[in-house]
Amino acid sequence: MKDCKTPSILIAYPSCFHYPVWMERLEVKTSQLLLASYLAQCCSVTYADFEVSIGRPNTPTQIRRYERRVRDYFSSNDVDILALSCWTSLSYQATITSARIFRELYPDRLIVVGGYHPSARPSDFISTDNLIDYVICGEGELALQTIAESYRSSGRPTQTEIVPGPPFTARHFVGYNWPLVDSFIREHFPDGLGNIYMYLSRGCPFGCSFCMEPLKDRHWRAFSPQDAVREMHAAVKRYGAYAVAISDACFGMRPAWRREFLQRLVASDPQFWVVFETRPEYVNPDDILLLAKLKLEIQFGIESGSPEMLLLMKKTRQPEKFLARFRDVSHLLSDHGILHRANMILNHPGETRKTLEKTFELIDTELERRESYLMWACHGYMHFPGCELDTNRKYYEETFGSRYLSPEWWKDDEDQYENSQRFVPSRDLDGANVDLWKRMHAEREQRMKDTLAPRAFRFAANKYFLDWRDDPRYRQSKTTMDVS
Numbered sequence: 001m002k003d004c005k006t007p008s009i010l011i012a013y014p015s016c017f018h019y020p021v022w023m024e025r026l027e028v029k030t031s032q033l034l035l036a037s038y039l040a041q042c043c044s045v046t047y048a049d050f051e052v053s054i055g056r057p058n059t060p061t062q063i064r065r066y067e068r069r070v071r072d073y074f075s076s077n078d079v080d081i082l083a084l085s086c087w088t089s090l091s092y093q094a095t096i097t098s099a100r101i102f103r104e105l106y107p108d109r110l111i112v113v114g115g116y117h118p119s120a121r122p123s124d125f126i127s128t129d130n131l132i133d134y135v136i137c138g139e140g141e142l143a144l145q146t147i148a149e150s151y152r153s154s155g156r157p158t159q160t161e162i163v164p165g166p167p168f169t170a171r172h173f174v175g176y177n178w179p180l181v182d183s184f185i186r187e188h189f190p191d192g193l194g195n196i197y198m199y200l201s202r203g204c205p206f207g208c209s210f211c212m213e214p215l216k217d218r219h220w221r222a223f224s225p226q227d228a229v230r231e232m233h234a235a236v237k238r239y240g241a242y243a244v245a246i247s248d249a250c251f252g253m254r255p256a257w258r259r260e261f262l263q264r265l266v267a268s269d270p271q272f273w274v275v276f277e278t279r280p281e282y283v284n285p286d287d288i289l290l291l292a293k294l295k296l297e298i299q300f301g302i303e304s305g306s307p308e309m310l311l312l313m314k315k316t317r318q319p320e321k322f323l324a325r326f327r328d329v330s331h332l333l334s335d336h337g338i339l340h341r342a343n344m345i346l347n348h349p350g351e352t353r354k355t356l357e358k359t360f361e362l363i364d365t366e367l368e369r370r371e372s373y374l375m376w377a378c379h380g381y382m383h384f385p386g387c388e389l390d391t392n393r394k395y396y397e398e399t400f401g402s403r404y405l406s407p408e409w410w411k412d413d414e415d416q417y418e419n420s421q422r423f424v425p426s427r428d429l430d431g432a433n434v435d436l437w438k439r440m441h442a443e444r445e446q447r448m449k450d451t452l453a454p455r456a457f458r459f460a461a462n463k464y465f466l467d468w469r470d471d472p473r474y475r476q477s478k479t480t481m482d483v484s
């Protein structure tokens with residue numbers, strides 16, 4: 001790589017507007033850090049996260065305060081290029097607002113945006129005043145590097161350019177450059193990082209209807225197993241973390257990689273928790289023997305118990321086999337006392353009473369088991385742009401009577417979490433039936449507790465279902481867990 005320590009780039013996550021702050025604990029944005037780590041090889045890079053340093057504004061007063069603080073920040077951080085991560089659609093308004101403030105201060109500098117929302121809706125960033133210079137679709141590293149390298153000679157383009165980001169291959173992988181965020185973490189996470197989200201691989205070959213992953217390169221690429229384990233330990237040691245959540249879109253897709261990674265991880269005797277999400281096909285009995293030696297939670301994107309819905313979701317071409325595999329793997333995991341969770345999406349376009357019944361049939365069968373380590377996480381469908389459900393909206397509207405009630409919610413000054421779920425899946429689940437899945441779920445809540453082994457119950461109450469702590473079973477439990 002060319003050695004040009006200029007220009008200077010600020011890689012900033014602008015926060016979200018109208019996204020209730022009570023939702024989640026804030027995390028360090030590791031995809032932004034990976035972008036920064038790569039760019040730091042040729043540029044002077046600064047990392048900022050306004051969601052953490054300023055907050056998520058929800059009211060006009062909070063937005064004005066946000067604007068003042070962003071202006072102050074930009075005024076004292078004079079850079080050549082502002083690279084804004086509009087990672088989710090929830091950040092759309094904050095991205096545009098911070099870009100406008102930067103432009104007022106620095107009319108001749110470059111503004112680049114990237115992330116899932118620009119990849120899904122690049123046209124949302126085109127305006128008559130050419131506020132944004134480059135909209136990068138897909139993976140950002142190589143495109144941003146090219147833009148940075150030509151900045152000195154080319155300056156700003158005459159109009160907004162939409163740039164497809166070339167795929168980032170394993171050859172390009174660089175490790176996490178934590179020193180780039182050390183001072184940020186010291187300032188904003190004075191007690192260190194409890195949980196660190198880390199990416200060890202990229203790419204997913206599947207094309208689920210509700211997922212934005214297919215907008216990026218689908219080839220599976222990973223750190224070598226050796227580097228992956230080293231990166232995890234280095235991050236934990238640096239920030240005293242108790243857990244690493246491996247956030248890969250498709251963790252452990254290659255069996256040989258997965259085997260070696262797990263062997264090395266177990267041999268390294270990690271004292272921290274490990275969390276990852278994967279598909280049931282990517283966990284086999286030999287893996288489970290290794291996994292049993294870790295402090296571990298696995299999440300599975302199962303999505304539905306209805307074969308019809310699984311086909312519609314493009315989750316798999318063999319839904320019965322997929323579900324049978326999940327059940328076998330889940331039973332084996334429970335036999336080994338391994339905590340695992342099934343993530344379910346209810347009210348996906350095309351959902352009907354019949355398909356909901358199939359899903360709850362699956363859940364009911366599994367709830368008959370005792371001493372289980374399987375937790376159920378059921379969520380209503382949230383509509384995000386860019387996925388197949390979005391591009392094929394007409395098909396779902398015409399075939400099932402699906403209705404998208406806030407089709408461009410990210411532009412509205414209303415609760416965006418609520419609005420992204422304002423959706424009617426089908427004619428059959430319209431009106432009062434739209435919340436049927438919530439009622440079906442509520443009817444099973446007690447059984448969802450009863451099925452769990454004591455350790456799994458306590459874990460679920462501490463991490464996911466905080467109101468379960470009022471259950472007498474929680475108070476009686478003597479097990480101590482070190483995950484909150």
Ligand code: B12
Pocket residue numbers: 016024027028029030031032034035083084085086087088089090112113114115116117120136138139140141144168197199202210211212213247248249384385386387
């Ligand atoms: C891991 C993950 C998380 C982790 C993030 C951990 C972390 N610290 O990074 C957690 C669990 C916290 C999370 C939370 C949420 N997530 Co999430 N998550 C993912 C997931 C599974 C993987 C992302 C990934 O592969 N990253 C790997 C890195 C290397 O790639 P990357 O993040 O895409 O970044 C690259 C490009 O996007 C681009 N890029 C990014 N920023 C920028 C900036 C510039 C300037 C440039 C040029 C390029 C660029 O370059 C990067 C490097 O190549 C995806 C996709 C999926 N399969 O489900 C969903 C996904 C990103 N999440 C999504 C959503 C909706 C959420 C939540 C809103 C969920 C919720 N209900 O609360 C929250 C939002 C959190 C927030 N702060 O706003 C959606 C976003 C869709 C959208 N259009 O908005 C996705 C796409 C899932 C989906 N529905 O398809 N998520």
Ligand code: SF4
Pocket residue numbers: 204205206207208211212213214249250301
């Ligand atoms: S939901 Fe998971 S398996 Fe499906 S395309 Fe997205 S990342 Fe891949």
